Amino acid sequence: MEIIAFLMGVSLLVAGFFLYAFIKSVKSGQYEDDYTPSVRMLFEDQAEETNP
């Protein structure tokens, strides 16, 4: 039965990590524009491009 206690701890940790990631992503503004990135990822990268 003690295994349940262990599992509860692990599941909380995992879920807590996801919550943290979610809040981070909201803070960084990812939810402000939920369309453009889906298009942007389809563009071919061009070789000569140097990132500014």
Place this chain on the structure above:
Amino acid sequence: MAAYSDAPSKVAASSCFHCGNQFSYQPIVSTLFKDKVFCCTGCKSVYELLEEKGLCQYYDLNNNQGQSFSEMRSDLRFGFLDEPAIAKSLLSFDSAEQAVLSFHLPQMHCSACIYLLENFHRLVEGVLAARVDFPRRQLRLDFDPRILSVRKIVETLTAIGYEPQLNMAVNQKKAVDKESRHMLYRIGIAGFCFGNLMLLGFPEYLAEDGLNSPMIERAISILNVLLIVPVVTYVSKDYYISALAGLKQKILNIDVPISLGILALFFQSLYETLSATGSGYYDSLGGLLFFLMLGKYLQRKTFNRLSFEHDYRSFFPLASIKIVNGKEESINITQLVPGDYVLVRNEEIVPADAVLVSDKTLMDYSFVTGESHPVEKFRGDILFAGGKVIGGAVEAEVLKPASQSYLTQLWNDEAFKKLVDQPYQNITDRISKVFTPLVLALAIGGFAFWSISSLPLAIRVLVSVLIIACPCALALSAPFTYSTMMHRLGLQHLYLKNPDVIDRLTRIDTVVLDKTGTLTQTDLQTIDSSKLFLSDEDKELVKSACRNSTHPLSKLLYQYLPGNGSKKVDLFDEIKGRGILAIIDGQEVTIGSRTFVMEGLPQSGNPGLTAVYIAINNEVRGYVSFTNAWRSGLEEAASLLAARYRVVILSGDNDSEAPRLRQMFGTNTVMYFNQSPSDKLQKIQELQAQGRRVLMVGDGLNDAGALKKAEVGMAVAEDSSQFSPASDAILEGAKVPFLPVLLQYATNSRKILRNNLMMSLGYNAVGLSFALSGSLSPLVSAIMMPLSTITVVSLAVGQAHYRASRLDASMLKRKK
């Protein structure tokens, strides 16, 4: 205008490689890339630029999607951006090496646009990075101010077809939408707590005689309490605030029973845990809040790329040209003072009420007053701010600062300010007014009844009633139904400010329509020549005479008449405000207003018409009349609207179209003409005073007051990127004839809501019978509450889609 005089030779229609437009004159062939043809040099140069920089993937992303090249009327247009103060006001960040600026580019329409704009740093040296926010049609540019000027950026963007919107409103810096971020945090936290609480609840439900392990039981209860605290505090905070605010004003809003339900669930659970009498309702509470938050988030949804809050600032340009000692100087419009001389060029907007100093000009007031045709103004006449100058550049002396002009006064009006904070009671609020007292009465009644026999049982009943009656289904069905409908209406090009607008649309009983630009198409003129009697030869004469005139009506007439119009004009005289007199082949041709042509002759014809009269050798040959074209399919829409609603027409124009309107809308329709903006506002107020709930449909700045005052203000825009005054909804011009059907989407939403409410009342009745008999267990509640929530949500969304599809189909049928 070289291209104009040597007529392009006709060839088979080809389509431009860049913009895809069909054209039927000699194509322009690129000197570098012989196999491509273009419709204009603009398109060609954009293509060559893209080819040179290796950005031709642009053309593979969509077929023929290029922006057709807007010919630069003059680079001078952007001269004001050289003024450091004005350029600086556009920047959102500014340092010696790097500056940031954002533009609204309404022309953005597809993935290729995103590609091109995000590669802007490869097109222009000095741009460090470019980032597109497509839903808002925003472009954010980081650039090096040492290499690149704001003017250069704007000019390049314009050259490739994306002219930034530069108006007074861009100066207002936008704050990050904090509220919607908090909403997302709340959803995240509620979801996290809900998920874990459900997991923790499992062993409890599965193990029949407890968990046989006091340590784990205790661990679970501690975790339960820890997880529920953020839910009842941070996540539910808004419900308590709103409930208290309502109570203070002595209103029992929907948030009162919700707050009571939340608190009852929380304290009951806490009590059960502390006294070790039960396992509490933690998972039900977590789930409840999670779904409620989702509903709230949907309620806030809106069309990001549209602005429903435009005021006059979005209509006026950013800067204007002031003349100081004979020299032109750019100046911010807000700094104009009475006595300043300003220069206004062709197609530019007069920035402030001013007196004309130049000899004469044509003013297009169609957007400001609703007058459908340009009017002539002469030296000493007052030009009202907002009018568009047509023809050459004119000088004018400013009379009043921009913020106090005739037009902008509307926004400063007392009545206007008061309108802002009118609280609106939506359907949920209206129902909860009945529902809430009923629930409270039941709870207290149950408590009183059971307290005779047993106090603990009575408390249990009180709490159970509050828990079960928590109107989550009620609170959820409206947001889900409305937001689904709002999405479906968006597909039909009616964009609502928020889902609540649907609720208001269901309640209107009067439709007020503007004429110019709403029922008519401003860019299309119908020419009626049934009263004109000319031989082909005479037509040639008239056409030749018109060719020399710059008046918009003569230009229209020139385009309308057949033939070449190439006869030699021996004498030509344009008499301002009256007409033209020409002698061709020894014949005297007079074209112009009724009084001009019929001078000294018996008068005939209808003076209310916008018409051009024609006489040859002093013999009147009749007239051509010009009317704005009605939108196609308007007749059917008019009769449908008149059958269902009371229709009122408010036009700023003259009454020359009254008979036609009467014929379309029937005799019950009331019509007012020559209405000023404040007349319109007043008419709406009068209707409302009679207890009518009004939908105002209008397009111009002159409708702004009426749009704001009406229960629902619907702005009509030829395309949704165009300026439209502040409103609750934006309707695309071509869809005006479908207005009756679009309103049906709203009335259908009401039916859906009624079905849902019946169902959730059914649930509540069953639940209440459990609660009142004192036998509500956490297990029953854990099943009943999420089940009712999920059924309500899926029924709301499903029915909305089903009904919207049926209406979509009926619109398609009408189109055929």
